[in-house]
Amino acid sequence: MLYEDLLAFSKEQLKDYFTNVQTFENQFEWSDFNSSCYEAMYVNNSYEKYKSVKELKNEIPDLAPMCKKCGAYFMKKRNESRIKYDVFMGKQFEDILIKFLKEKCRINAMHGDTTNKKYPDCMILGPDKGILAYFEVKYHAAPFIMASNNIGRFCYEGSATLDHKKIIKQLEIIESDIERPVFYLHWIDFPCLKGVFFETSEQVKDYIYNPDAIFERKHREGDDEKNPQSLYLHKIYSPTLAMGTFEEFVKIIKNMKG
Numbered sequence: 001m002l003y004e005d006l007l008a009f010s011k012e013q014l015k016d017y018f019t020n021v022q023t024f025e026n027q028f029e030w031s032d033f034n035s036s037c038y039e040a041m042y043v044n045n046s047y048e049k050y051k052s053v054k055e056l057k058n059e060i061p062d063l064a065p066m067c068k069k070c071g072a073y074f075m076k077k078r079n080e081s082r083i084k085y086d087v088f089m090g091k092q093f094e095d096i097l098i099k100f101l102k103e104k105c106r107i108n109a110m111h112g113d114t115t116n117k118k119y120p121d122c123m124i125l126g127p128d129k130g131i132l133a134y135f136e137v138k139y140h141a142a143p144f145i146m147a148s149n150n151i152g153r154f155c156y157e158g159s160a161t162l163d164h165k166k167i168i169k170q171l172e173i174i175e176s177d178i179e180r181p182v183f184y185l186h187w188i189d190f191p192c193l194k195g196v197f198f199e200t201s202e203q204v205k206d207y208i209y210n211p212d213a214i215f216e217r218k219h220r221e222g223d224d225e226k227n228p229q230s231l232y233l234h235k236i237y238s239p240t241l242a243m244g245t246f247e248e249f250v251k252i253i254k255n256m257k258g
Helices: 002-017 032-043 053-059 063-074 083-105 147-151 164-176 201-208 221-225 246-257
Strands: 108-111 122-125 131-140 160-163 182-189 194-200 214-216 234-238
Touching: 002 083, 002 194, 002 246, 032 053, 032 063, 032 194, 053 063, 083 108, 083 122, 083 131, 083 182, 083 246, 131 160, 131 246, 160 164, 160 182, 164 201, 164 234, 182 201, 194 201, 194 246, 201 234
Parallel strands: 131 182
Antiparallel strands: 108 122, 122 131, 160 234, 182 194, 214 234
């Protein structure tokens, strides 16, 4: 599985970066338990036969005790959304994926044009150095524990967030200025479900304008440090079961190269 290769590839970099940061017990790890979760929660699951957490606990050994530990850990007060730390951490995951795509998948990925911050953060170049596609990287380690109560979905599937207003602005730019495919890569690292999944800007456009899909998160102390124009409290939770796999993303990009 390509995600396991990614973890092995980035192990030392992640270890160094998170040396003094508290992480969940199996963050940045993969086990037979996670393999079972991937199969039951993603591969053999769909919105037509949407599995509840209760059903999954009966299907997956060790899920029930992991859910208890997950709930106790992630229900605690989160970090205060320090903007400089959040931005720097996000760049770490971009760097890792760019390096992995280059060295292991032979895909010429790189950071985007920093002078135009409204464009997607990363891009992929073809053999002629022309831009083939753009992509954004979203890392998710904390499941939305109360997803069932707040958005009517289960935590394992309804926790991959996008900033509603930010993505709306970006979709408008994609429509008017970018004549290239745009992908959103979700690096999901929950205690149960793990992997890199993707959705296209077209998929995002299909659901992001639905007012029923918007959830407003609580204000955090660190929000006061942010420029009001860069403060996004309204979230959209991407439908994980509708996303493609990391392997499928790599295949699409390689087919684009010809």
